[in-house]
Amino acid sequence: MGQIQNLFPKFYYHGHVERHDELKQVLLSESTSAKLSQPKEWNCSVTSSFETDTNREDFSWDLFFECIKDNVLEMHNQLHGQMFSEVVLSEAWLNVYSRGDSQEVHTHVGGADSTFSCAYFVQYNKDKDAQFLFYDPNQEKHLGNYSKHYSTVNTWFPDVQEGDIIIFPSNYLYPHQVKEVTRGERYTFVSWGF
Numbered sequence: 001m002g003q004i005q006n007l008f009p010k011f012y013y014h015g016h017v018e019r020h021d022e023l024k025q026v027l028l029s030e031s032t033s034a035k036l037s038q039p040k041e042w043n044c045s046v047t048s049s050f051e052t053d054t055n056r057e058d059f060s061w062d063l064f065f066e067c068i069k070d071n072v073l074e075m076h077n078q079l080h081g082q083m084f085s086e087v088v089l090s091e092a093w094l095n096v097y098s099r100g101d102s103q104e105v106h107t108h109v110g111g112a113d114s115t116f117s118c119a120y121f122v123q124y125n126k127d128k129d130a131q132f133l134f135y136d137p138n139q140e141k142h143l144g145n146y147s148k149h150y151s152t153v154n155t156w157f158p159d160v161q162e163g164d165i166i167i168f169p170s171n172y173l174y175p176h177q178v179k180e181v182t183r184g185e186r187y188t189f190v191s192w193g194f
């Protein structure tokens with residue numbers, strides 16, 4: 001007998017930031033005095049430090065990168081990355097989602113010239129709304145009437161807890177979204193590329 005083999009499977013990294021409690025305290029404290037606004041080009045409702053002129057000074061991005069570096073290196077090693085590759089933070093921003101807020105389906109193509117992007121869940125209650133999800137842009141699964149005969153998956157909701165970090169390639173094959181916050185829970189996370 002035999003078994004199904006995966007062919008060219010995609011991946012993303014899902015980990016937990018060990019220094020989450022410390023990092024959460026710093027970032028949330030800084031977010032109360034930071035300049036946050038609705039990014040003009042985003043077709044959604046969210047306040048963010050994405051395009052503010054004080055983003056680099058408003059948040060301790062050096063501390064942020066120190067705290068998540070172990071996760072980045074863990075992923076790098078699991079991918080058997082080049083030993084001498086340099087991991088550099090290219091840009092980072094913080095989003096704050098309040099009730100009614102969401103983020104549209106998007107990719108990070110056209111942003112910073114980064115290899116990977118991430119979502120770090122600074123403050124998140126997994127039993128409330130505002131889930132993060134990936135879409136599969138590959139429609140090959142529907143060819144040849146395959147999806148009429150077998151179940152297929154187009155969306156994927158990582159089982160995220162507060163303090164978790166999701167890292168994925170910044171290319172167009174990883175469209176993602178944040179669903180609407182409907183239960184009044186504030187939800188904050190950081191995105192960045194490197």
Ligand SMILES: [Fe+2]
Nearest residue numbers: 106107176191
């Ligand atoms: Fe994103």
